[in-house]
Amino acid sequence: MAHLSSVSGKNVAHLSSVRRKNMAHEEGQQHPIKLYLVIWGWLFVLSTCSYLVDFFGIHGYLRWSLILLFMIVKAGLIVAIFMHMAWERLALMYAILVPPGAVLLFVAIMAFESDYTHVTRVLFFGTGEPSAQAATHEPQTSGSGTGIGTATTPPDQLMKEAKKHSLDVSKPEVASEGRNAARSGSASAPKESEKTAPASGNASGAATVHNDIAAAAKAPESKFYTLKPGDTLWKIAEAEYGPGHGGKYHLIFEANKALLSNPGKLSPGQVLRIPRLSG
């Protein structure tokens, strides 16, 4: 840094000499090529520094202040020397450099606003943690079934859950056996039966799901996966289909579209169907 200040000191001395020369020259900006090469070198050094901040994984306030410092010094060198702003009259300098200052005020306003939005979202939608997840669930009027420790899941709750996902479950006979929800009956298509399974798994309280719906056509069996905090579809795809197959996360998303509105929006405790890879 001490080195940098000595260089900029030299530049200032150079600037004033050039300004004097400039008065005599009618034609444009005349500076020695060496000046541009020196600035070029410094831009390389500064870019390397800001890259190293990431490479060495510096975190917290040190990271942010270093990133901002290198950014501002680089921007200053480009504007002052490469864009010749240092040799312009103050009238032009202020006309161009002062208005972006208004952006800083805008940044402050929006930072305040987004902080408020974030707080509001955490308060009303939760952070995706299991405890917050329960709060976002539809309130159940039956009084039982929402708690973790409840013994039975009322059949009508499963029906409700199925209806919520607009699934066609014709004449289902739902029997509750402790915390296991068993379903029988005939679903109209194998696809529907696969959809109802994760849906009933998500009716709270059901830890395991026995799916003995007689599907009209035998579809390849699917696995089920209960989301843990920190899971992403990419990670699950990598784990289930093997490393390098994370790109197939969209298959999992497609298979669970009834539950997921967005591949980035997962809640711990949700049960996802993992479709078999065909071929």
Place this chain on the structure above:
Amino acid sequence: MTEPALTDTLEAPAHPGGWQGFAADWSSDQRAFKTATWGKAMIWIFLLSDTFIFSCFLLSYMTVRMSTTVPWPNPSKVFSLTIAGKETPLLLIAIMTFILISSSGTMAMAVNFGYRRDRATTTALMLATAAFGASFVGMQAFEWTKLILEGVRPWGNPWGAAQFGSCFFLITGFHGTHVTIGVIFLLIIARKVWRGDFESGRRGFFTSRKGRYEIVETMGLYWHFVDLVWVFIFALFYLW
């Protein structure tokens, strides 16, 4: 009586510097930019307006990133390249940064050689700048392809907050468009310099005005601005 005053104004007027000069320039009821030509003043005002556009993009990126409750994808991981089995964070972005800085260096020297009326060197340096710019755009196309194949969309991605994709495509896409337009204009101006349009006073195709070597500096101002914007994108989007 009025004679001395007249000759005084006919000579090149000496403009005072500093705050006094600033006040005099802006209050003179004449052109405010005494030494800058209209071309330079206009490109600076254009760049100022472009600054506001990019500022708004980066600001909306800040707003969505600060307000989302879903974790933001880690750019260091997202943009890493695996070379020979070793994962290097942000490697491609670092290379792109160095390329754009190098293109700014060659452009600055092209402006200098333009004012020296060294046509061959100016053309060569402008073509080098254009080549750097084109390779930058090529790498960006590679990066986009990689991310799209990994499932990043403007409405979602496999790693976290859905807004990541929309911010990424909007900001880098708009910047890439600027680089592309810059490359096209670099080639046009380089051809004019090479042909000697600014020596012979040949009239331009669009404005049918005679060009001067100042147009190389105007081009340079645009190009350095594109580099400048990348400095901010690199710091705020990729490193933050």
